[in-house]
Amino acid sequence: MKRRLSILLPIAALLLPGAAWADLPMTYLITDGPAANPLAHLGWGLAGLSVFVLLFIAFAVLIGIWRGRKNWPTDAAGRPKLMRGANGMPWLAIGLPVSIVLLFGSAVWTFFTLAHVSKPPQDPAITLDVTAHQWWWEVQYRHYGQKQRTFVTANAIHVPVGQPVRVRLISADVIHSFWAPQLFGKMDVIPGQTNITWFQANKAGVYRGQCTEFCGLQHAHMAFHVIAQPPAQFHQWWTHQLADAKQPVSPAAQHGEKVFLHHCAVCHTVRGAGGPDILAMGKMGPDLTHLMSRKYIGAGILPNTTGYLAAWVENAQHLKPGVDMPTMDLTNRQLLDVVAYLQTLN
Amino acid sequence: MAEIPTYRTPEIIRPDESYLEKLEKMWSDKPGLIGFFSTVDHKKIGRRYLVTSFIFLLVGGLEALIMRIQLFQPNEHIISAHLYNELFSMHGITMIFLYAMPVLSGFGNYLWPLILGQRDMAFPRVNMFTYWVFLLSGIFLYIGLPTGNGTDVGWFNYVPLAGSEYNPGPGVDIYALGIIFFWISIAAGSVVFIATMMRARAPGMSISRIPIMIWGTLTANVGLLFAVPSVLLVFLELWLDRRFGTDFFDVAAGGHPMLWQHLFWIFGHPWVYAIVLPAMSIVSQCLPAHCRRPLVGQHWVILATILTMVLGFGVWVHHMFATGLPVIAMGFFSAASFIIVIPSAVSVFAWVATIWTGRPIFTTAFKFFAAEIILFVIGGVSGFMTAAVPLDWELTDTYFVVAHIHYVLIGINVFAVIGGIYHWFPKFSGKMMSERLGWWNFWLMFIGFNVGFFPMHITGLLGMPRRVYTYPAGLGWTWSNMVTTIGAFIFAIGVGVFVFNVVRSLKAGAKAPANPWDADTLEWTTSSPPPHYNFGVIPRVGSMHPLWEERLRMDETGKTILDEGPALDEEHEMFGTTIMDGDPDVILKEPGHSFAPIIMALLLAGMFIGMLLEWWWISGAAVIAMIPAMLYWFWPSPEVGRAAEG
Numbered sequence: 001m002k003r004r005l006s007i008l009l010p011i012a013a014l015l016l017p018g019a020a021w022a023d024l025p026m027t028y029l030i031t032d033g034p035a036a037n038p039l040a041h042l043g044w045g046l047a048g049l050s051v052f053v054l055l056f057i058a059f060a061v062l063i064g065i066w067r068g069r070k071n072w073p074t075d076a077a078g079r080p081k082l083m084r085g086a087n088g089m090p091w092l093a094i095g096l097p098v099s100i101v102l103l104f105g106s107a108v109w110t111f112f113t114l115a116h117v118s119k120p121p122q123d124p125a126i127t128l129d130v131t132a133h134q135w136w137w138e139v140q141y142r143h144y145g146q147k148q149r150t151f152v153t154a155n156a157i158h159v160p161v162g163q164p165v166r167v168r169l170i171s172a173d174v175i176h177s178f179w180a181p182q183l184f185g186k187m188d189v190i191p192g193q194t195n196i197t198w199f200q201a202n203k204a205g206v207y208r209g210q211c212t213e214f215c216g217l218q219h220a221h222m223a224f225h226v227i228a229q230p231p232a233q234f235h236q237w238w239t240h241q242l243a244d245a246k247q248p249v250s251p252a253a254q255h256g257e258k259v260f261l262h263h264c265a266v267c268h269t270v271r272g273a274g275g276p277d278i279l280a281m282g283k284m285g286p287d288l289t290h291l292m293s294r295k296y297i298g299a300g301i302l303p304n305t306t307g308y309l310a311a312w313v314e315n316a317q318h319l320k321p322g323v324d325m326p327t328m329d330l331t332n333r334q335l336l337d338v339v340a341y342l343q344t345l346n
Numbered sequence: 347m348a349e350i351p352t353y354r355t356p357e358i359i360r361p362d363e364s365y366l367e368k369l370e371k372m373w374s375d376k377p378g379l380i381g382f383f384s385t386v387d388h389k390k391i392g393r394r395y396l397v398t399s400f401i402f403l404l405v406g407g408l409e410a411l412i413m414r415i416q417l418f419q420p421n422e423h424i425i426s427a428h429l430y431n432e433l434f435s436m437h438g439i440t441m442i443f444l445y446a447m448p449v450l451s452g453f454g455n456y457l458w459p460l461i462l463g464q465r466d467m468a469f470p471r472v473n474m475f476t477y478w479v480f481l482l483s484g485i486f487l488y489i490g491l492p493t494g495n496g497t498d499v500g501w502f503n504y505v506p507l508a509g510s511e512y513n514p515g516p517g518v519d520i521y522a523l524g525i526i527f528f529w530i531s532i533a534a535g536s537v538v539f540i541a542t543m544m545r546a547r548a549p550g551m552s553i554s555r556i557p558i559m560i561w562g563t564l565t566a567n568v569g570l571l572f573a574v575p576s577v578l579l580v581f582l583e584l585w586l587d588r589r590f591g592t593d594f595f596d597v598a599a600g601g602h603p604m605l606w607q608h609l610f611w612i613f614g615h616p617w618v619y620a621i622v623l624p625a626m627s628i629v630s631q632c633l634p635a636h637c638r639r640p641l642v643g644q645h646w647v648i649l650a651t652i653l654t655m656v657l658g659f660g661v662w663v664h665h666m667f668a669t670g671l672p673v674i675a676m677g678f679f680s681a682a683s684f685i686i687v688i689p690s691a692v693s694v695f696a697w698v699a700t701i702w703t704g705r706p707i708f709t710t711a712f713k714f715f716a717a718e719i720i721l722f723v724i725g726g727v728s729g730f731m732t733a734a735v736p737l738d739w740e741l742t743d744t745y746f747v748v749a750h751i752h753y754v755l756i757g758i759n760v761f762a763v764i765g766g767i768y769h770w771f772p773k774f775s776g777k778m779m780s781e782r783l784g785w786w787n788f789w790l791m792f793i794g795f796n797v798g799f800f801p802m803h804i805t806g807l808l809g810m811p812r813r814v815y816t817y818p819a820g821l822g823w824t825w826s827n828m829v830t831t832i833g834a835f836i837f838a839i840g841v842g843v844f845v846f847n848v849v850r851s852l853k854a855g856a857k858a859p860a861n862p863w864d865a866d867t868l869e870w871t872t873s874s875p876p877p878h879y880n881f882g883v884i885p886r887v888g889s890m891h892p893l894w895e896e897r898l899r900m901d902e903t904g905k906t907i908l909d910e911g912p913a914l915d916e917e918h919e920m921f922g923t924t925i926m927d928g929d930p931d932v933i934l935k936e937p938g939h940s941f942a943p944i945i946m947a948l949l950l951a952g953m954f955i956g957m958l959l960e961w962w963w964i965s966g967a968a969v970i971a972m973i974p975a976m977l978y979w980f981w982p983s984p985e986v987g988r989a990a991e992g
Binding site: 023024027036038040043057058063068069072080084087088090092095100103110114174177184192193195196208211212218219301 | 703730
């Protein structure tokens with residue numbers, strides 16, 4: 001009994017908070033797009049079959065232990081007598097063919113699912129280049145034929161609802177894996193080869209994703225978000241992203257821009273910032289041209305609020321030890337002003 | 347029996363006191379430390395393997411507990427990311443390499459000659475050498491961790507993260523060289539097991555009479571021998587890339603990181619089968635005695651064991667379903683991964699049928715074996731789920747897979763091993779283990795294990811990735827991680843009770859009779875513990891179940907003879923037998939105690955330490971010193987040799 005309880009309890013415990021599926025952004029049991037839905041169906045099916053097999057064998061063992069106790073003679077030493085026992089071969093003779101049929105059915109279902117999801121339902125209109133870095137995601141939107149509509153952002157992937165999106169996966173350093181469970185299964189990001197995957201969001205909303213191939217010290221902190229928007233809103237966002245950063249207005253932000261150009265621009269790009277003698281064109285870190293259009297900083301780990309932004313700028317090493325972003329040696333004034341400047345980058 | 351064609355014809359005797367005394371003196375080790383370092387007794391080797399691997403299990407378990415404390419709550423920072431990464435790497439390396447296989451080698455070394463009705467393994471000094479190499483390579487693998495230089499990129503060690511550009515420290519070098527060192531032990535051990543099975547069985551033990559435990563270990567060791575080339579190649583390539591700038595894995599120079607993954611899993615997956623098949627054969631061997639009937643379909647189970655190993659070489663890509671391989675190729679490997687379920691199902695059905703049609707006695711050993719069946723099914727069906735390529739794209743690298751491997755490795759290996767210890771402890775030590783402590787041991791381990799590891803399936807289905815040193819709140823992962831940590835500690839207490847039971851039973855256990863379980867095979871015909879020479883006269887085997895054949899009247903033609911046989915009492919003598927029929931065709935003279943094995947192992951250690959520190963003169967000196975050491979090893983001696991007929 002204890003054994004069965006120990007198995008059933010966690011399942012029951014899953015179902016109780018299960019009322020709040022919406023609070024489980026990383027589960028792939030509930031999915032939201034044609035690249036993931038067949039996977040979830042297959043998952044429920046095979047999991048159901050698995051639970052059935054487990055219960056069958058577990059009960060067979062328990063009943064087997066119990067039923068043998070009757071009508072078994074004892075030997076001279078007082079222990080149950082050694083006997084040849086009844087013929088047990090029917091277990092194999094029936095069990096194996098049944099297993100083979102179930103396995104064959106599962107394999108066929110698997111192959112149909114594989115064929116079904118390996119291609120998008122229609123040719124995607126949008127192709128993204130996602131470059132995985134230790135430990136963040138660079139996202140390049142390409143518009144083939146219209147080069148001026150190409151731009152770069154980071155860690156937040158906007159897509160139009162109801163349209164498939166193709167993703168080309170490039171590694172800047174080590175192997176990563178690209179995964180947003182409610183939209184698509186994993187695809188590794190491997191140096192030396194460009195893997196291609198696709199997905200489509202059926203509903204507007206924010207989906208969470210995360211790197212799932214161990215990629216070093218801060219593998220745990222390499223998340224991203226997929227923001228699915230109605231197509232019109234999406235294209236509006238795209239157009240907005242193409243614009244250069246506005247010139248800061250307030251004196252604090254103007255001072256902040258100077259600080260930024262001297263301390264941050266070697267790694268970060270802000271298109272349109274700076275003057276003829278100095279530009280913010282660094283490529284080591286994320287493009288910050290429209291930083292405030294992103295809900296999270298630090299690769300999906302911290303909300304983009306004034307407090308976290310200031311803490312990150314001042315001492316990213318404390319929040320994400322080992323990240324390339326160094327601890328900045330700024331005065332209080334400089335820190336406040338550079339944050340004020342960053343917050344103009346909407 | 348009289349016409350055994352050897353260089354002399356031993357007379358048939360019933361052993362008397364003086365004969366046995368002579369044997370005991372002949373097979374005993376030298377006293378004290380000299381004996382400790384020079385013994386080649388397979389029983390001592392087996393015990394050392396068991397104890398050493400169990401110490402590694404406890405160390406690996408301690409590492410796991412530290413990680414579980416860190417994961418008890420979200421955003422916990424009790425240990426640093428670097429230390430966590432070192433711990434999960436060493437936990438994997440320890441459990442997979444330094445515990446799982448050596449513990450089975452321990453059973454194999456102790457039990458094989460006893461089950462085969464022999465006095466020792468085929469090559470006793472090579473056998474001893476494998477233990478010393480295992481011990482020294484285990485220490486070698488651990489030299490980095492205490493100084494903060496442990497490898498921190500996992501036992502899977504993917505390049506380029508494990509390359510010198512992203513991991514310049516010595517951790518990965520220790521791992522690469524340490525594994526090459528360790529595999530020398532595995533390769534040599536495989537040769538010893540295979541040669542023993544083929545040529546050193548008791549007379550009359552034809553191929554169809556070999557007990558099932560032998561088959562599991564043998565199959566695993568044949569598999570390991572086939573896996574040796576890829577493991578040595580891949581770790582050597584990595585070390586050359588790191589230290590000499592070769593370009594096996596460097597994309598910029600035409601190499602490719604996928605080469606590492608293919609070669610690694612070509613050995614890595616068969617390794618998984620190698621560390622479960624002998625454990626499954628422990629269950630197949632022991633369960634029948636506690637169910638009071640022979641195993642159902644025993645020849646089917648043996649064939650299924652071999653088939654599993656063969657198929658096990660054709661499924662490695664299922665570790666790589668998300669690497670962007672062609673869909674059609676993944677389809678083949680997916681199908682192979684489904685097919686490999688079938689031979690596993692043979693074992694499960696055979697065990698269930700044995701319990702169903704038998705009369706189980708609720709011993710602690712039986713409890714562990716029955717639990718093993720259920721845990722195996724859980725680990726099996728979760729493996730079946732990951733065999734489905736598209737579903738694996740969601741499951742892989744989440745905690746679902748962590749749950750899967752622990753159900754497989756703890757469920758099949760640890761539960762079978764602990765059950766096996768309860769079963770064979772009387773033979774190992776001459777003492778019975780406490781059944782009362784056994785009750786606590788079993789239920790703490792079984793409940794703790796399921797409370798700890800079953801929720802990991804759910805953590806995985808809720809999307810938590812593996813190998814993260816902490817996780818955010820609000821993703822639904824918190825409660826299941828808490829439960830897992832609690833379960834892990836209950837499990838650890840259960841393991842503690844086991845260790846206590848072993849220590850206490852060694853000191854104060856009841857004296858064990860020769861055959862406390864009324865089991866079937868030859869190891870139960872000798873005293874508990876066995877004398878140094880194992881058998882006064884080598885038994886003549888008549889069936890697969892020598893001690894049961896009369897009572898069961900199995901369909902066997904032969905009759906096992908235990909109490910009389912040829913007198914083999916001139917130095918370390920035993921029979922060499924033919925592969926298929928088990929007919930004795932030679933008297934083997936086995937080598938006795940020797941320092942050669944430990945000297946060779948120490949020289950190897952010196953060579954690897956030199957390679958690690960790049961102090962080439964040390965490596966060179968060690969290699970040169972191996973020449974006289976080999977001469978010492980192979981020096982002809984009057985009491986050692988293999989006398990052919992005539």
